[in-house]
Amino acid sequence: MTLGDYRPIQITGTDRIDQIKKQISETLTIAKGAAGTGLHVVANSPKPEVDGYYSSDPGYLEIEVTENVHLGSVSVFTFDENTTGTVKVQDGNGNDLKVIPVTLPVEGENIISIDYLLRKDVGSYRLYGEFDKEVFYSVSPINYPFDSGSFKVVGSFTDGWDIFYNIYIGGPGIKGSYGQDLVLDQVNSFVQYANGEAQIVADSNQIALGTVIAGKVIAPNVVTLGTSDDVTYYVNPQSGSDENDGLTSATAFASVDKVLSITDRAFDGDITINILNDVYDDIVIIGYQGSGSFNFQFNNNVMTGTFKVQSCSVRVNVYDAIIKRKAGEVTAVAQIYTSNYVYFSNCTFIGVRDLNNTANATSATVAVYDNSFCYFYQCQMYGANRENIRASYGGRAMVHDCTGGNSSYGVFAEYAGFVGVRGTVPNASSPQNSQYGGQVVGVTSGNNGTTPSNPTATYTSSWNSTEGNTWSMKYNLWRNTGEVKQGQWSTYGNNIGCWFFNNGPTSTVTGKTIKRMQFYCKRKDTGGYGSTKVTIRYHNYTGRPSGQPSVSSEYVYATFNRGDALWIDLPSSFFAAFQNGTAKGIALYTASGDDAYYAIFDDSAILKITYQ
Numbered sequence: 001m002t003l004g005d006y007r008p009i010q011i012t013g014t015d016r017i018d019q020i021k022k023q024i025s026e027t028l029t030i031a032k033g034a035a036g037t038g039l040h041v042v043a044n045s046p047k048p049e050v051d052g053y054y055s056s057d058p059g060y061l062e063i064e065v066t067e068n069v070h071l072g073s074v075s076v077f078t079f080d081e082n083t084t085g086t087v088k089v090q091d092g093n094g095n096d097l098k099v100i101p102v103t104l105p106v107e108g109e110n111i112i113s114i115d116y117l118l119r120k121d122v123g124s125y126r127l128y129g130e131f132d133k134e135v136f137y138s139v140s141p142i143n144y145p146f147d148s149g150s151f152k153v154v155g156s157f158t159d160g161w162d163i164f165y166n167i168y169i170g171g172p173g174i175k176g177s178y179g180q181d182l183v184l185d186q187v188n189s190f191v192q193y194a195n196g197e198a199q200i201v202a203d204s205n206q207i208a209l210g211t212v213i214a215g216k217v218i219a220p221n222v223v224t225l226g227t228s229d230d231v232t233y234y235v236n237p238q239s240g241s242d243e244n245d246g247l248t249s250a251t252a253f254a255s256v257d258k259v260l261s262i263t264d265r266a267f268d269g270d271i272t273i274n275i276l277n278d279v280y281d282d283i284v285i286i287g288y289q290g291s292g293s294f295n296f297q298f299n300n301n302v303m304t305g306t307f308k309v310q311s312c313s314v315r316v317n318v319y320d321a322i323i324k325r326k327a328g329e330v331t332a333v334a335q336i337y338t339s340n341y342v343y344f345s346n347c348t349f350i351g352v353r354d355l356n357n358t359a360n361a362t363s364a365t366v367a368v369y370d371n372s373f374c375y376f377y378q379c380q381m382y383g384a385n386r387e388n389i390r391a392s393y394g395g396r397a398m399v400h401d402c403t404g405g406n407s408s409y410g411v412f413a414e415y416a417g418f419v420g421v422r423g424t425v426p427n428a429s430s431p432q433n434s435q436y437g438g439q440v441v442g443v444t445s446g447n448n449g450t451t452p453s454n455p456t457a458t459y460t461s462s463w464n465s466t467e468g469n470t471w472s473m474k475y476n477l478w479r480n481t482g483e484v485k486q487g488q489w490s491t492y493g494n495n496i497g498c499w500f501f502n503n504g505p506t507s508t509v510t511g512k513t514i515k516r517m518q519f520y521c522k523r524k525d526t527g528g529y530g531s532t533k534v535t536i537r538y539h540n541y542t543g544r545p546s547g548q549p550s551v552s553s554e555y556v557y558a559t560f561n562r563g564d565a566l567w568i569d570l571p572s573s574f575f576a577a578f579q580n581g582t583a584k585g586i587a588l589y590t591a592s593g594d595d596a597y598y599a600i601f602d603d604s605a606i607l608k609i610t611y612q
Helices: 014-026 028-033 256-261 504-509 572-579
Strands: 052-055 059-065 069-078 083-091 096-104 108-118 124-131 135-138 151-156 164-170 190-194 197-202 207-209 231-235 270-275 283-286 293-297 302-304 307-310 315-319 322-324 334-337 342-345 348-350 364-369 373-377 380-382 387-392 396-400 403-405 409-414 418-422 424-426 430-435 439-441 445-447 459-464 467-472 483-486 495-500 514-522 531-539 556-561 565-570 585-588 599-602 606-611
Touching (some): 069 124, 403 445, 409 418, 409 424, 409 439, 459 504, 483 531, 514 599, 531 572
Parallel strands (some): 293 315, 307 334, 334 364, 342 373, 373 396, 409 430
Antiparallel strands (some): 059 124, 190 197, 514 606
16 A cells, blocks of 8 residues: 555455454464564665666675564566566575575566565675566666665675565664555465455554554554754764764764664754764665754765755755765765755765766766755855756755856756756856756856865775684683673683684775774673673784784773674774774773673674775
8 A cells, every 4th residue: 555545445244354363363473573574665776677678697686684674575577478587585695595486477567475584683685586588677887775774785796786676675774755655564464455456454463554543543663753852963973982972072973873863753853963073974864754953064074975865854954064975976966855945055065077987977966856845055066977956856956156067067957857046056068957847947157166176085895704703811712612702701711802804904994094994793692791881992913813812902982782783983093003004803802800891792793994
């Protein structure tokens, strides 16, 4: 069914109701396995059968989950009838977890039930397909990741988008948009059809109807209006920590994502986010409702990445930002979709114009889509192969005393997009253009402003640990238990835990300028107390040394509950040692012999470094 549909229904007949109850009961065991995955939405992905080709080659999508996510069904678009093949759910290394032989009877869209629970403790998956006839692929380059909250598509076999579309997912942290189809688990739930359409969908936990009329709904997962209070947060990617409270500059968060994660989905207050240092991540704001606002104060700091607002009725205001495209990005530096009001003041947007290599160029510097409204006041836009400011598919942009250029058009409208102008626009080869029902009104002159140089390329690389181990300081040996331990339990002596990454980080970032470091690890469900503060350090070994490892005096604290799997921002004090090659891995060590600091971690971890 579609959100907003009005479809009154009525069920009568005791036998029919009993039949529904029986079918629901038979699926109870499987439904419990996916408990908490809830209603399903279509994951963010390219549009099927647009800008692509048909091929019979095998392919796969790479998927990451940070919560348990139920993968319900997918669509495959075929060139011929009666296409046969195999769909596989695999782990991140390509090992088969579920194999599904399929026959796709029709030309065009065929829906395949996957019915698999993607677990957060596994994290990385592949969705693999191979067929005897041609199926549809989207052409590269594709701007990964495609973020659906706790479910992300992070890559593919071809660098385009391989095979699978309309991916139905459900789970905590899933982010969908209004107007998407909602379905329950296609295999383990009951669906009542009428006139070819689903009228009732039910499983052991849920019933979905076209219209529900109730005096009051009480449920923990019902969205309620959040705070109407005003609050100010501080973000410092260089010295902050997401373990902080974010309420002062001295206790700043490390990421904007932390602010978004603690903000109610519906709120009426004004949330101010003070950016205290350069940002090297995308900022993606999806699905916030109410009469409140996000107010980003960048203080002329530089953001390298994409600023994206989607499906928001709250107002988003951005002041004094310098937003540069990241290496390899070909879409707009700022992107607005289906949002009521976004305002940029005194911001600079920097893309890349490269007519000889479109794979290295930005198509538009900023873009407004899908009935959104965006106001650009005294902003500068530079660098695009086509236009600096794009309004498309009903998007509306107001351009007020803006400057810039290094593109073909200053402003551009298409597909019922609208650009209104007061004052100047970026002074491109031509100040304006429109096509396919787009409209530009009010252009009088262009203004170059001060043209910046192309942005320095910024890269992010990740390495999985090659080994994790624990040195026993009491017994002077490596424990070799497949665990990484910190601290001392009872009388068994203190431990030094180490993760090793071979030469990967050293060979990549030595001599580079590090902008951000992040470390991912998971605490086991056993060992120590419920909540433990761990001390994260670095070491200078590519692999396990023969004797006791030395660790750094620099450190950062992080608090882990049992079972927690967390990304930790490492402090800037780590950067120099990795840049000059003296640091090669990550360690855990505290000198305290108190049982309160004892914790056991998985031997696998990830080190992620953003650098120039």
